[in-house]
Amino acid sequence: MGLQDRGVLITKIGLGIGAPLVAAVVWGVFVSPRAPVALPGPLSLILQALVFGSAAAALAYAGHHSLALLFVAVVVINAILMYAWGQ
16 A cells, blocks of 8 residues: 555544544534524525435435435425424
8 A cells, every 4th residue: 555545544534533523523513403502594504405405415425316306305305394394
């Protein structure tokens, strides 16, 4: 394994662990039902879209286009139902 291959491997491991960890911390601090920092509705919605959009983009980038579209559809339907039911 060459030096460049090691760098790519370290980057993949870092993103594989770091990206979900950052998303979990952001979600826990700003979006979760018991979030210590409450955001106004529109900002919370934008942050949710960024987190879920990043996940969908990662799926699409990995070549799972159908799964990415399905994920986006489920997230949108869930958001509509939560709004309709006042949650």
